[in-house]
Amino acid sequence: MKVIYCGYRATYGAYLMAALHAGIYKGSQLPSKQFIEAHFDMCRLYGEQYGNLIYVGLDEGLNEIYAMGCNRFFSVIEKAQACVTKIFKIDEELYHIDVTPLEGFLPRFMGFLLARRVYTRLCQKLFFWWFKHKYGFFAKAVQRQKRELEKFRLP
Amino acid sequence: MGILFYHCYGGAHTSVTCACIHLNYLPHDRIPETYEFKAIPFYDKMDNDHLGTPLYMGRDELGWDIYVLGMKDGKRVVIPAIKSLLNVSGIPQQDVVFVSALVQVNPLTALGGFTSRRLGIPFIGRPMTIWGIRKSYPHLVDLVIRVKRALVQRHHKLLT
Numbered sequence: 001m002k003v004i005y006c007g008y009r010a011t012y013g014a015y016l017m018a019a020l021h022a023g024i025y026k027g028s029q030l031p032s033k034q035f036i037e038a039h040f041d042m043c044r045l046y047g048e049q050y051g052n053l054i055y056v057g058l059d060e061g062l063n064e065i066y067a068m069g070c071n072r073f074f075s076v077i078e079k080a081q082a083c084v085t086k087i088f089k090i091d092e093e094l095y096h097i098d099v100t101p102l103e104g105f106l107p108r109f110m111g112f113l114l115a116r117r118v119y120t121r122l123c124q125k126l127f128f129w130w131f132k133h134k135y136g137f138f139a140k141a142v143q144r145q146k147r148e149l150e151k152f153r154l155p
Numbered sequence: 156m157g158i159l160f161y162h163c164y165g166g167a168h169t170s171v172t173c174a175c176i177h178l179n180y181l182p183h184d185r186i187p188e189t190y191e192f193k194a195i196p197f198y199d200k201m202d203n204d205h206l207g208t209p210l211y212m213g214r215d216e217l218g219w220d221i222y223v224l225g226m227k228d229g230k231r232v233v234i235p236a237i238k239s240l241l242n243v244s245g246i247p248q249q250d251v252v253f254v255s256a257l258v259q260v261n262p263l264t265a266l267g268g269f270t271s272r273r274l275g276i277p278f279i280g281r282p283m284t285i286w287g288i289r290k291s292y293p294h295l296v297d298l299v300i301r302v303k304r305a306l307v308q309r310h311h312k313l314l315t
Contacts (some may be wrong), residue, residue: 051235073229079207
């Protein structure tokens with residue numbers, strides 16, 4: 001199964017949840033400063049890539065975990081991808097998770113500024129604050145999603 | 156052969172018309188009458204809730220499966236999302252073609268589509284869409300002819 005975390009942009013909440021799900025980030029403790037800096041660099045460089053599936057890793061159940069930026073089109077993309085798997089007879093289920101309501105306003109604001117390459121230092125500070133503030137919340141959300149996923153897989 | 160998607164904003168008017176021209180449900184040499192538009196499958200039928208769901212329209216003479224797809228104004232996001240999924244699933248990109256049916260769209264078509272699909276007043280909106288589509292019909296035929304020509308060239312390339 002492919003589990004796709006979808007946010008407005010791929011690199012903020014979507015990637016964070018995907019990394020937690022795949023075990024790159026441990027839910028019990030905040031990643032080191034270098035990890036957060038690297039995550040910010042990813043947001044700065046690739047934040048504007050919409051529609052690309054970013055492979056993050058495998059989880060314990062060998063599901064492939066992806067992050068994707070859907071802009072405002074989550075529902076359209078969810079349906080399109082689900083139908084395309086049927087049309088092309090792709091023998092793998094898709095499980096989309098909309099992260100946008102969990103992310104809050106800040107990723108949109110930071111993404112807007114970073115896309116215009118202004119106030120990068122301010123964005124970095126905001127990003128650190130947002131990351132630390134939301135980390136526990138996202139870790140819990142991932143645990144919830146994993147339980148949902150188990151239910152989804154049971155016939 | 157492959158799959159061709161005609162896409163537009165709502166997947167209800169221009170893309171359906173292009174698919175029908177492609178499949179010869181509508182004529183190439185004249186502008187169809189209103190009743191002919193009303194008779195074609197899925198014309199002015201796509202609900203907002205189903206945007207993103209491709210509709211199968213038929214198979215053309217070259218063996219391409221023709222679909223219509225409504226993707227709001229998100230073609231810059233939705234098309235990469237579909238191609239990206241095909242890519243990670245190991246399906247070659249040359250089997251899939253996306254054609255935007257939003258060429259020379261008459262404003263009346265857009266207004267009629269909004270009235271019919273969004274406001275839910277089809278008895279006002281549908282005639283407006285048909286009037287607008289009839290105005291831009293030669294452009295749509297021209298688009299489909301160019302698409303078919305490109306598909307034929309691709310077909311010959313594969314054979315040689």
